[in-house]
Amino acid sequence: MDLNHINVWLLEDHDGWTIVDTGLDVPESRAVWQQLFQKPMASKPIKRVICTHMHPDHIGLAGWLSEQFNAELWMTRSEFLMCKVMVMDTGRPAPELALKFYRTAGYTEEQIADYKDKFGNFGKLVFPMPDSYRRLVDQETFQIGGNYWQVIVGTGHSPEHACLYCPALKLLISGDQVLPKITSNVSVFPTEPHGNPLNEWLTSCNRLQSKLPDDLLVLPAHETPFYGLHIRLTQLIESHRRDLLALYQHLDQPRRAVDCFPPLFKKPIGPETIGFATGEALAHLNYLVAARLAQCETDSQGVNWYRQRPESIAFDRF
Numbered sequence: 001m002d003l004n005h006i007n008v009w010l011l012e013d014h015d016g017w018t019i020v021d022t023g024l025d026v027p028e029s030r031a032v033w034q035q036l037f038q039k040p041m042a043s044k045p046i047k048r049v050i051c052t053h054m055h056p057d058h059i060g061l062a063g064w065l066s067e068q069f070n071a072e073l074w075m076t077r078s079e080f081l082m083c084k085v086m087v088m089d090t091g092r093p094a095p096e097l098a099l100k101f102y103r104t105a106g107y108t109e110e111q112i113a114d115y116k117d118k119f120g121n122f123g124k125l126v127f128p129m130p131d132s133y134r135r136l137v138d139q140e141t142f143q144i145g146g147n148y149w150q151v152i153v154g155t156g157h158s159p160e161h162a163c164l165y166c167p168a169l170k171l172l173i174s175g176d177q178v179l180p181k182i183t184s185n186v187s188v189f190p191t192e193p194h195g196n197p198l199n200e201w202l203t204s205c206n207r208l209q210s211k212l213p214d215d216l217l218v219l220p221a222h223e224t225p226f227y228g229l230h231i232r233l234t235q236l237i238e239s240h241r242r243d244l245l246a247l248y249q250h251l252d253q254p255r256r257a258v259d260c261f262p263p264l265f266k267k268p269i270g271p272e273t274i275g276f277a278t279g280e281a282l283a284h285l286n287y288l289v290a291a292r293l294a295q296c297e298t299d300s301q302g303v304n305w306y307r308q309r310p311e312s313i314a315f316d317r318f
Contacts, residue, residue, distance in 0.1 A: 002273070003182075003222050006057045009173055010036075013145045016047035020164065020173050021221060022061035025127040029061055048134075051075045052175030053158040054083035056125035058221065063127040073133040076153060078160035080133050083126065090123030101190035104304045105278050106256030114271055136162050154208060156201025157184040165212060172216045172229065177204065180218070180226040183236055187279025188286055198287040202237055209233045240284075247284050251294055254305040257281045 009020040023029035046069040051059045053075075066073050073080075094116045102115055138153035152163040154177040164173040176184045186201045214230040226232070246263035260281040261269045269277045285306050288294035295309050 003057070005222065007219065007221055007223075009219060010041065011144050012044075013047050016045045017041055018048050018050060018144050019046055019065065020050045021052055021058045021175070022049065022065060024057050024060040024125045025064065026060070026125065030064070033061065033065070045069045046071045048072045048074055050136075050162070050164070051079065052163065052173070052177075052221065053161040054079040054086070055158060055176070056122060058175065059083055059129075060126050063129045066130050067127075073130050074136055075133060076136045076138075076151075076160035076162050079158060079162070080129075080135075082159055084129060087123040087126055087129065090120040092120065094119035095190075098190040100302070101193055102278070104257075104298070104302060105282065106258035106303055107278075111271075111274065115275070118275075152208065152211060154201075154204035156186050156197045156199075156204055163208070165216075170213075170216050171219060172212060173219045175221045178208065178218060178229065178232055178236070179220045180223050180232065182222065183239060185276050185280055186240075186283045187276060188282035189279060193282075194286065196283075196286050196290050198240065198283040199290065202240060205233045205237050244284055244287065247281075248288060248293055248308065251288070251306055251308045254297075254307045256303055256305060257285060260285065260306070 006021060006023055008023060011018040011020065023032070046065055049062050049065050049071050051062050051073065053059070059075075059079075062073050062075075065071065098119070099112055099116070102112060107115070136151050138151055141148050141150045143149070147166050147168045150165045150167070152165050152172075154161045154163060157176050161175055161177050163175060163177050165171070172178075184201075186197050188195050188197060209230055212229060214228070216229050217225055217227060218229050218232070219225050243264050247260055250260060250263045257278055258274075258281070261277050264281055264284065265277060285294065285296070289296055289306070293309060294306050296304050296306050298304050
């Protein structure tokens with residue numbers, strides 16, 4: 001993957017360990033865990049596995065670790081159920097609605113064929129999930145190692161992403177909801193073609209900024225821990241606002257979703273990244289449509305074309 005690592009967190013929990021996120025179900029990840037079982041985790045079992053969200057680099061080995069130690073899996077309901085649904089896609093052909101979705105976005109038949117070949121790869125990186133779990137709920141608290149932790153839910157990157165906040169330790173395990181340098185992918189997918197995840201993302205960033213203090217050490221899922229939570233959240237919000245403005249200006253002529261990569265991305269989009277880029281472009285387009293700053297029309301070939309709404313004269317709704 002473009003990101004060649006994930007940070008996982010071991011929380012000492014009296015007579016055992018609580019772990020947060022797991023890595024992909026690949027031999028390299030299992031080997032790292034086997035080393036950790038010897039040291040520094042020796043003689044203490046895993047008591048619970050917490051997954052911030054459903055993406056394979058976070059949940060890939062949750063079932064394997066739960067099975068090894070008879071440990072409970074803790075996560076939010078939407079993430080657990082969505083992961084179950086997506087794993088079921090492995091082994092079946094890409095549905096016609098998904099093919100129509102990407103043709104609507106402007107894919108060539110070669111790109112459609114590539115999508116069909118890759119369809120179902122999600123489940124290949126996820127060990128079979130447990131049949132039950134312990135649900136995490138926004139703002140609930142629980143104890144780990146004598147400290148209270150609180151669940152803070154964010155949305156946009158995934159359906160119901162759980163961050164973990166410990167006031168006593170001044171720590172925030174942020175998963176993918178807040179990363180120090182890169183921005184998390186916010187995408188529209190065939191399962192919810194008219195969704196507005198970017199609005200959810202921006203709302204979540206504002207909510208985290210209002211609910212959490214600024215003096216926390218943030219432990220992200222990628223890259224290094226950092227201070228300056230409020231500054232980083234402001235940067236994430238402003239980055240998307242700039243992208244929205246650039247995209248709005250780009251829509252002075254009718255554009256397909258695949259024509260909207262240049263104002264949003266600083267590097268060329270190739271076969272390996274076109275899926276993420278398409279989802280992100282559609283997230284920004286759907287936001288503009290919902291804000292009545294852009295409109296969408298479908299041509300005779302079934303392709304969607306986006307352009308500025310003629311009556312949109314102010315760009316102050318972000």
